[in-house]
Amino acid sequence: MTSKIFVIVSLGMLIMLFSCGKDSTKPQPQTINLTLNQHSLNFGNVFVGQSRDTSFTITNEAGSEDGLLGKAVISGEGFSLQNDQDFNLSPGEEKSFSVRYTPVSAGQNTGTISLTHNATNAESPLFIQLSGNANLSVNIHISNDTLDFGLVKQGQFKDDSLYIKNDADSGGELGGSVTLTGANFQILQGGGNFSLLPGDSARIIVRLQADASEAYAGLLTIQHNANQQATPIVIPLAGQIDKTPEIENHLQNGWNYFESQSYQNAKNEFDAALLISILSPYYLPLRSEAQSGKGWSDAYLRNFAAAELEFAASLNIKESATETGMNSRAGLAIVYHVLDEYENAIDAAAPLLATAPSYYFIHDSTVYFRKIRLIVVLSYYSLGDFINSSRQLDILDPDYSPHATDPETLLRQIQEVASNI
Numbered sequence: 001m002t003s004k005i006f007v008i009v010s011l012g013m014l015i016m017l018f019s020c021g022k023d024s025t026k027p028q029p030q031t032i033n034l035t036l037n038q039h040s041l042n043f044g045n046v047f048v049g050q051s052r053d054t055s056f057t058i059t060n061e062a063g064s065e066d067g068l069l070g071k072a073v074i075s076g077e078g079f080s081l082q083n084d085q086d087f088n089l090s091p092g093e094e095k096s097f098s099v100r101y102t103p104v105s106a107g108q109n110t111g112t113i114s115l116t117h118n119a120t121n122a123e124s125p126l127f128i129q130l131s132g133n134a135n136l137s138v139n140i141h142i143s144n145d146t147l148d149f150g151l152v153k154q155g156q157f158k159d160d161s162l163y164i165k166n167d168a169d170s171g172g173e174l175g176g177s178v179t180l181t182g183a184n185f186q187i188l189q190g191g192g193n194f195s196l197l198p199g200d201s202a203r204i205i206v207r208l209q210a211d212a213s214e215a216y217a218g219l220l221t222i223q224h225n226a227n228q229q230a231t232p233i234v235i236p237l238a239g240q241i242d243k244t245p246e247i248e249n250h251l252q253n254g255w256n257y258f259e260s261q262s263y264q265n266a267k268n269e270f271d272a273a274l275l276i277s278i279l280s281p282y283y284l285p286l287r288s289e290a291q292s293g294k295g296w297s298d299a300y301l302r303n304f305a306a307a308e309l310e311f312a313a314s315l316n317i318k319e320s321a322t323e324t325g326m327n328s329r330a331g332l333a334i335v336y337h338v339l340d341e342y343e344n345a346i347d348a349a350a351p352l353l354a355t356a357p358s359y360y361f362i363h364d365s366t367v368y369f370r371k372i373r374l375i376v377v378l379s380y381y382s383l384g385d386f387i388n389s390s391r392q393l394d395i396l397d398p399d400y401s402p403h404a405t406d407p408e409t410l411l412r413q414i415q416e417v418a419s420n421i
Helices: 002-025 244-259 263-277 281-300 304-317 323-338 342-355 369-382 386-396 407-418
Strands: 034-036 040-047 052-060 068-075 079-081 086-089 094-101 107-117 126-135 140-142 147-152 157-166 174-181 185-189 192-196 201-209 215-224 233-241
Touching: 034 126, 040 052, 040 094, 052 068, 052 086, 068 079, 079 107, 086 094, 094 107, 094 126, 140 233, 147 157, 147 201, 157 174, 157 192, 157 215, 174 185, 185 215, 192 201, 201 215, 201 233, 244 263, 244 281, 263 281, 281 304, 281 323, 304 323, 323 342, 323 369, 342 369, 369 386, 369 407, 386 407
Parallel strands: 040 126, 147 233
Antiparallel strands: 034 052, 052 094, 068 086, 068 107, 079 094, 107 126, 140 157, 157 201, 174 192, 174 215, 185 201, 215 233
């Protein structure tokens, strides 16, 4: 009996010892509590090619006993994470993830975010469901970004137009309205509301009625429902009263004074024409003529440096092939020679003689191609280039070519020719 009791007691003690040893070595689990503020993200309607962002937040609750570790992995066409997918959060910390939806084709899109983690209060992975609807965009196209009516004569009008188009690949109807502000402008066609199916267009016709005002400005405002451009689209309107007759009158008076050798009065008239012509780029040809006329007036008043500047300014506006351009080149050749700028004189005369070998200045018959050629001859001679001076004299006086190249004989020959020009 005693032996049996001893065996039972010994077995009980072994069991207790074994049990106590096992409990003392088993690790105690750490509590990690995860909170997720969103379990689904719906992006709604987004146009193809555009993007919309939203976010969700993971929190390791303040009462957690250890760090929250994990990773966010996204799937689904058009969906993407915009920041690092891993997270490592101490108790009380949180992390927000930005999710972007950028559809590439029309239709419904779905996706999933899979969150693997070490939290003890939720299964791993957790899932966030994603959804979005992709729509084709409505695209507006405007044919002009401004309407410039240019010059309009007083008491007359000018019409101009633009087109509003719903692009053929738009995803829906283009709607909106057209309004106008600005004195002297009015919409003749296409004002008010419009509605265009994909591929359709509408013409807007605007009229400018000129009175005595110097300049006109207005705005054409297009409200619309297209998504690839901000609304409204504002089209500036501009126009100017046409002062061409006034400028031409000053030019004519200037040339009349010039031909009567009243050069100061001529210069005053050209100045008056110049002051008006600088108001608009539409007057550039008249401005070029005014500066050329002012250059000739200064040259005959012996203001050669001022004349050089005016001729050069005229040529910067109009090419030498025009009548005004040729007159300015002839004037430059003469003025450069007087100022002892012989190479410049040659450079000014050469294209003139090549373009118009029979050139003459209609406002002074003493200025014509033979005199311009003589300036080239004299300029080469003054530079000591007697060979080219002789060659140019051969062109000017072909009956006695070839001319001499020694300086004394050549100079005498030049003087003989010059006396007959």
